[in-house]
Amino acid sequence: MALEITAVRPDPALLDLPWATPLEDWPEERLAALPRGISRHIVRFVRVPEGVIAIKEIKDEIAFREYHMLRALNRLAIPCVRPYGVVSGRVGADGEPLDSCLLTHHLQYSLPFRALFSQTLRPDTATRLIDALAVLLVRLHLQGFWWGDVSLSNTLFRRDAGAFAAYVVDAETGELRDRLSDGQREHDLDIARVNIAGELMDLEAGGLLPEGNDPVEISNQIMARYTQLWHELTGVESYNVGERWRVDERIRRLNQLGFDVDELAMSTDVDGTTLRIQPKVVDAGHHSRRLLRLTGLDVEENQARRLLNDLDTYRAALDVQGEDEAITATRWLNEIFLPITRAIPADLRGKLEPAELFHELLEHRWYLSERHGHDVPIGQAMADYILTILPTKPVEETVVGVDTVEMPVVASREE
Structure with a gap:
């Protein structure tokens, strides 16, 4: 067998890694100190010239299947880790074949849920994670993706202006179809509910779940949150023909949730007195796309909403409501956002990504x-924030000082 690296742009530096050694036994000097979630597979992080990559040791067929699935999800703009490649044909020093390795890019400023609970968090953190996971699941289902192993452990979370944004990190059980049936969607929800309850029970037993949080009750919230959002995005509404303004109201409501309507299906009944409307294609990222278009900043959805609100306040203060929005946005970027984020001392810049830091400020x-x-x-507030708040934050860019694998776990489940 010959070592083979399958990737869009394979880095020759990958050949220097000890592929003939089982991943579990790789020397510490090769590894990056990043928080690891619980996994049924061995996972390690390694620094390469392009950054940090995650390496997961799995069977050959599964590695290639997940690699191509993650590429497909990235093409659909689904929040998930970005695949790097697959290393196959590994042979150990004893001549015995070793499992293949799936390589993915490390998602900066992201954390597994157990690492989040190792910090001092608000009591409603678990609920906010469930909300983020429900939004992610809706987005997946709208694209026809059945996950098959929905859990907090198979998700990475990034801070998003006080909330969280969820990313798929494990897609090996997933299936991509043209459309999901109601039964398939409900099956994913049932899996999510059971897995989340068990994961939160583990945290509770380890003393990491804030008091007053019921794991079963919280896990059930994903059903209600998902159902509410799914109905808002796909449900059919009927209006009197004279109430056409309600069509615009529906679109604005969807925009406030962070979704864009690409197409609407409208029809009237036989006598033409009732109008029926249903969104046909709904894309997430309304605010983040608008901010990207105006400023070039690529941030999470809630962060974009917060930054746009500050931009609107800036426009009102300048009394330039009639000026081209893009021109004002450029002024706001150069006079407000960039000077503030660049004023952060170099040793504190890895604490939070710039958009989240600006929100906290x-x-x-x-x-x-x-x-x-x-x-x-704002200058006085920034000075106080840098002095009293930012130094207390953990470094979230790449390294968190806790190995989540060693955190207490009660149940020995495959997650």
Whole structure:
């Protein structure tokens, strides 16, 4: 057998890695200190010239299947880790064949859920994670993807202006179809509910779940959140023909949820008195796409919404409502956002990504203004935030000082 690397742009540096050694036995000097979630497979992080990659040791057929599935999900703009390649044809020093390895790019500023709970978090953190996972599941189902192993452990989370954004990290059981039946969607939800309850029970037994959180009750929330969002995005509504303004209202409501309507199906009944409307294709990322178009900033959806709100406030303060929005956005970027994010001391920049840091700074400014009874200048708020708040944050860019594999787990389940 000959070692083979399958990738879009394979880096020759990959050949220097110890592929003849089982992944579990790779020397520490080869590894990057990143938090690992619980997995049925051996997973390690390694630094290469292009950045950090995650390496998962799995059977040859499964590795190639997941690699191509992740590529398909990326083409559909589904939030998931980006595949790097597959290393196959591995042979150990004893001449025995070794499993293949799936390589994916590390998602910066992302954390497995157990690493999040190792920090001091708000009591409603579990609920916010469930909300993020429900949104992700809706997006997957709209694209015809059946996950088959929905869980917090198979998801990575990035902070998103006080909420979280969820990303698929394990797609080996998934299937991509033209359309999912109601039964297939419900099956995914049942899997999610059971897995999440078990995962939260593990946290509870380890003393990591804040008091007052019922694992079963929280896991059931994914059903309600998913159903509510699915109906809003796909449900049929009927109006009187004279209420056509409600069509625009439906579109605005979808935009507020962060979704764009690409196509609408409208019809009237036989006598033409009732109008029926249903979104045909719904794309997520309404606010993030608008911010990207105006400023070039590529951020999460809630972060984009928060930054756009600050941009609107900036426009109002300048009294330039009639000026081209793109011109004002460029001024806001160069006069507000970039100077603030670039003023962060170099040793603190890995704490939070710039958009999340800007959101937290706005929150801190509001808190200071409320405490002092008057508007606090942004510069004063930034100085206080850098002095009192930011140093207490864990570094989330690439390294978190906890190995989640060693955190307490009660049940020995395959997640």
